[in-house]
Structure formats: C-alpha cells, structure tokens
Amino acid sequence: MNSRRGEKERDNILTKKLYVKTYGCQMNVYDSARMADSLAVHGYAPTSTPDDADLVILNTCHIREKAVEKVYSELGRLNQIKKARRGDGRRMMLAVSGCVGQAEGTELLRRAPFVDLVMGPQNYHRLPELLRRAEVRGVVDTEFPVESKFDHLPDADPASANSGISAFLTIQEGCDRFCTFCVVPYTRGAEYSRPVKHVEAEARRLVALGAREIMLLGQNVNAYHGDSEGYSADDGHSEYSLADLICRLAELDGLKRLRYTTSHPRNLSADLIAAHGDVAALMPFLHLPVQSGSDRILKAMNRHHTADDYRRRIEELRRARPDIALSSDFIVGFPGETDTDFEATLELARDVGYAQAYSFKYSPRPGTPASNQNDQVPENIKRERLEALQKILSRSQATFNTSMIGRTLPVLFERPGRHTNQLLGRTAYGQWVHADMSEEYRGSIADVVITEAHTNSLAGQAVVAHAGAATEMPKEAAARAEGQTG
Ligand code: SAM
Numbered sequence: 001m002n003s004r005r006g007e008k009e010r011d012n013i014l015t016k017k018l019y020v021k022t023y024g025c026q027m028n029v030y031d032s033a034r035m036a037d038s039l040a041v042h043g044y045a046p047t048s049t050p051d052d053a054d055l056v057i058l059n060t061c062h063i064r065e066k067a068v069e070k071v072y073s074e075l076g077r078l079n080q081i082k083k084a085r086r087g088d089g090r091r092m093m094l095a096v097s098g099c100v101g102q103a104e105g106t107e108l109l110r111r112a113p114f115v116d117l118v119m120g121p122q123n124y125h126r127l128p129e130l131l132r133r134a135e136v137r138g139v140v141d142t143e144f145p146v147e148s149k150f151d152h153l154p155d156a157d158p159a160s161a162n163s164g165i166s167a168f169l170t171i172q173e174g175c176d177r178f179c180t181f182c183v184v185p186y187t188r189g190a191e192y193s194r195p196v197k198h199v200e201a202e203a204r205r206l207v208a209l210g211a212r213e214i215m216l217l218g219q220n221v222n223a224y225h226g227d228s229e230g231y232s233a234d235d236g237h238s239e240y241s242l243a244d245l246i247c248r249l250a251e252l253d254g255l256k257r258l259r260y261t262t263s264h265p266r267n268l269s270a271d272l273i274a275a276h277g278d279v280a281a282l283m284p285f286l287h288l289p290v291q292s293g294s295d296r297i298l299k300a301m302n303r304h305h306t307a308d309d310y311r312r313r314i315e316e317l318r319r320a321r322p323d324i325a326l327s328s329d330f331i332v333g334f335p336g337e338t339d340t341d342f343e344a345t346l347e348l349a350r351d352v353g354y355a356q357a358y359s360f361k362y363s364p365r366p367g368t369p370a371s372n373q374n375d376q377v378p379e380n381i382k383r384e385r386l387e388a389l390q391k392i393l394s395r396s397q398a399t400f401n402t403s404m405i406g407r408t409l410p411v412l413f414e415r416p417g418r419h420t421n422q423l424l425g426r427t428a429y430g431q432w433v434h435a436d437m438s439e440e441y442r443g444s445i446a447d448v449v450i451t452e453a454h455t456n457s458l459a460g461q462a463v464v465a466h467a468g469a470a471t472e473m474p475k476e477a478a479a480r481a482e483g484q485t486g
C-alpha cells in the first residue's frame with residue numbers, strides 16, 4: 001500500500017473522538033498516553049475538549065486531599081455534556097481509570113450511575129474489550145490481573161502523546177514498602193519490574209520517534225530489578241538493577257539524556273550512586289523524597305531510614321557527582337508531629353539546600369494505617385508548618401537558580417517558547433530555559449549563557465545560534481554539548 005493511501009485509510013478509520021483528563025503524577029501522564037495509543041488502533045483520535053468527545057476518560061490520582069470529591073464533581077459536569085449529546089442523538093461514553101477508580105470500584109457506579117466504565121491502573125490493556133461490554137451496561141474492572149498490562153499494550157506511534165523530545169517510560173509499578181501514609185501499595189498493587197528487553201525495545205522505539213531524553217518512571221523506581229533474560233547469558237546477572245539498566249540504555253544511539261523518578265532513599269544502592277559519577281547520559285539531578293527530618297516521625301511513617309542515613313546518602317551522591325541537584329518531597333503535620341519534629345524537618349531542608357522540592361500537608365488516606373491514628377495534627381498547624389517549610393524551600397530554589405547566572409549550560413531544546421523564534425529547553429539540572437533559537441534546534445543540545453533566573457525557569461542566550469542564524473551547530477559547541485558539561 002502506498003503511504004498516501006495508507007494515511008487516507010487511517011483517517012477514515014479514525015472516526016471517534018477521545019478526550020482524556022489526567023490527574024496526578026508523570027506515571028498517570030504515561031498511562032494516559034498508552035491508553036490513547038491502545039484506542040487509536042480502534043479508531044479513536046484525540047480531541048482537546050470533552051464537548052465533542054465520543055469517549056471521555058478521567059485518569060485519576062488518589063494520593064492526596066479531596067481527590068475523590070474532585071472526581072465526582074468533574075463527573076457531574078461531564079454528565080451535563082453527556083445528556084446534551086444524547087439529546088442530539090449521539091452517545092458519549094464516560095470512563096474513570098486510575099487510582100480513584102481502583103479505590104472506589106462499584107461505589108463509583110452507585111454514586112454516579114451514568115458512568116459507563118470504572119477500572120484500576122492495571123487494566124488498561126483490556127480497555128477496548130471493556131468498552132465493548134460497557135456499551136450494554138456499566139462495567140467495573142479493578143482486578144489485579146496476573147498478566148502484565150505492558151505485554152498487551154500496542155507500540156506507541158508517531159501520533160502518540162508520548163512521542164516528544166523528552167519521553168516517559170514506565171519501568172516499574174506498584175510498591176511493597178507500605179509507608180503508613182501512602183495509598184500506592186493498595187491502588188497500584190505489588191511491586192513489578194518490567195523485563196530489560198521490553199524496556200530496551202520501548203526505549204528504542206521512543207528514540208526512533210524523536211526522543212532525545214527518557215525519564216524512567218516508577219512509584220519506587222530505584223527498587224527496579226528487571227529480568228535480564230535474553231541479554232546476560234554469561235555475565236552472571238539474572239536481574240538488572242536500575243544502575244545496570246541505565247548503563248545499558250545509555251548506549252542507545254541518539255539517546256542523549258536519562259533521568260529517573262521517584263526514588264526511595266533505602267533503595268539508593270551503591271551502584272546507582274556510582275552511575276551518577278560514571279554515566280554521562282545520566283543527568284545530575286535526583287528527586288529523593290525524605291518526607292520528614294525527624295527520626296521519630298520517619299519511624300512512624302515506616303520509612304526504614306533516619307535523617308542521618310539520608311544525609312549520608314546525599315554526601316555519597318555529591319562525592320560521586322559534585323554538581324548533582326537535589327529535589328525532595330516533604331509531608332508536614334503527619335499524625336503526632338510535634339514542633340520539635342517539625343524543627344528537625346526545617347533543619348534538614350536548610351542543610352541539604354535543595355534545587356527544588358515539593359511539600360504537602362499530611363492528608364489522611366482511607367485504609368492507610370496513619371489515617372486511623374488519633375493524634376491527627378489540626379489543620380491550622382499544618383498550614384503554618386507548610387508555609388514555614390515552603391519559605392525555606394523557595395529560598396533554596398532561588399539561590400540555586402541564581403547561581404546559574406553567567407554560566408554556560410548545555411540545554412536540550414524541546415518546544416517552542418511563547419515568542420516567535422524562541423525555544424524552551426531544559427538544563428541538565430532540569431530547569432526550564434527560554435532562549436532565542438530557531439526551530440531547527442528543537443531536539444538539539446546547545447550551549448546557553450544564562451542571563452536571568454526566575455522562580456521556576458531561567459533565560460539565556462545561545463552561544464551557538466540566534467533566530468534565523470545557521471541551522472548547523474558549530475562542531476566545537478556540538479562536542480561540548482555532547483559531553484554535557486555545565
Ligand atoms: N515513592 C516515593 C517515596 O517513597 O518517597 C513517593 C511517591 S508518592 C506517589 C508521591 C509523594 O506524595 C510522596 O513522596 C509524599 O510526599 C506525597 N504523599 C503520599 N501520600 C501522602 C499523604 N497521605 N498526604 C500527603 N502527602 C502524601
């Protein structure tokens with residue numbers, strides 16, 4: 001079949017419209033893209049509004065705060081659109097996926113009977129079949145199937161939402177750690193690592209689709225222990241650690257940068273720390289959530305490390321890669337947290353000097369052990385503590401960003417900026433940078449002299465190109481950019 005005829009036939013098949021709204025983390029973003037890929041082969045093309053959609057999927061997150069109520073109120077709005085479409089003689093199917101789907105199950109159909117399909121995060125590969133069943137009556141699928149969804153999802157195609165210059169790749173899912181505040185082990189199930197050859201095959205496809213950077217994803221990604229079957233017949237390993245996987249992927253032609261998230265301090269192994277010093281493609285940035293600086297609270301959270309263990313890990317990382325930029329998650333107002341505990345958190349935040357960090361008020365998650373503790377911290381104290389911590393974290397981020405002014409940093413340009421002939425890219429440390437660059441540099445790494453630092457981004461001038469200038473990166477600059485030195 002010639003390609004024009006192929007395209008035409010594909011357009012004819014794409015008759016239905018799909019709208020996906022994603023809540024939560026990068027893993028949900030990845031899942032949404034994979035769901036869209038699996039529906040594309042069944043004739044669904046993406047649309048940017050629910051108003052003309054034949055299928056709306058809410059891909060939900062249950063990690064914090066009024067997640068469930070937010071979903072129900074969004075469903076109420078969507079039901080109005082659904083009714084209007086029915087009035088026009090067209091059907092809109094409504095599906096809820098992700099962790100709220102998993103946690104609510106049949107309760108969701110009871111409270112919102114107009115929903116057609118409820119499913120958990122492990123069942124996306126069954127989506128086309130579940131939708132067929134849901135055309136007749138409401139379906140709930142929150143099983144944890146024995147087979148992995150990854151083995152059944154179709155390959156991402158060039159139209160996939162996950163086919164950009166920086167792409168996500170989920171390598172690990174679920175968690176066996178059972179931190180006492182966290183729903184993940186209940187909603188995402190037991191820890192599972194994808195086999196190395198599947199991960200590598202997907203990474204190759206992403207690079208062929210244009211990815212120059214891959215972010216490896218997992219709820220506890222550094223617990224990765226993938227089956228190395230097919231690769232290491234005689235090198236002694238039966239399993240790859242995350243460090244082994246990173247070393248292997250770093251060899252892929254065309255792939256310039258690797259990152260991973262989210263990590264647990266207890267799973268930060270010596271080989272992974274060493275990889276930060278040895279593997280040029282592994283970016284000098286690590287999101288390593290600590291949650292609290294108080295040993296008493298860390299114990300109550302079931303984190304299995306102390307604040308000093310964490311500090312020692314940071315020292316080891318900095319010995320391996322002196323310029324590594326660090327990020328973290330913090331929870332304030334965990335049940336029983338005293339002023340003294342909270343002071344220890346502030347002290348740790350000041351000591352580490354984070355390049356960026358996320359901080360949250362503790363939110364009791366139904367079914368988790370901490371939610372049943374009777375020493376819950378009052379809301380106003382949580383709010384005050386959050387403000388105090390965020391002041392320190394913002395100052396630390398500003399210091400880090402300001403320290404970039406005057407430096408020449410390699411930036412991977414990913415997308416157009418707000419102005420004509422402007423591109424947005426990321427430094428090796430993960431900060432967004434905008435610079436005057438012509439479109440041809442999208443997907444390239446170019447040296448940029450940083451001239452301004454803002455709260456969440458930087459601005460700079462490219463050493464190698466300006467709008468409308470030569471499209472070839474000079475050899476010397478290209479060599480520097482390849483080396484990723486900053
Ligand atoms: N696996 C990572 C780790 O061990 O640190 C965390 C992944 S979790 C999906 C993302 C972040 O959400 C956590 O690091 C934590 O700070 C926050 N979080 C999880 N449960 C929470 C809760 N009940 N209340 C407030 N924040 C919570």
Ligand code: SF4
Pocket residue numbers: 175176177178179182183184185219220264
């Ligand atoms: Fe949740 Fe992370 Fe703890 Fe697992 S390690 S239970 S994902 S906070």
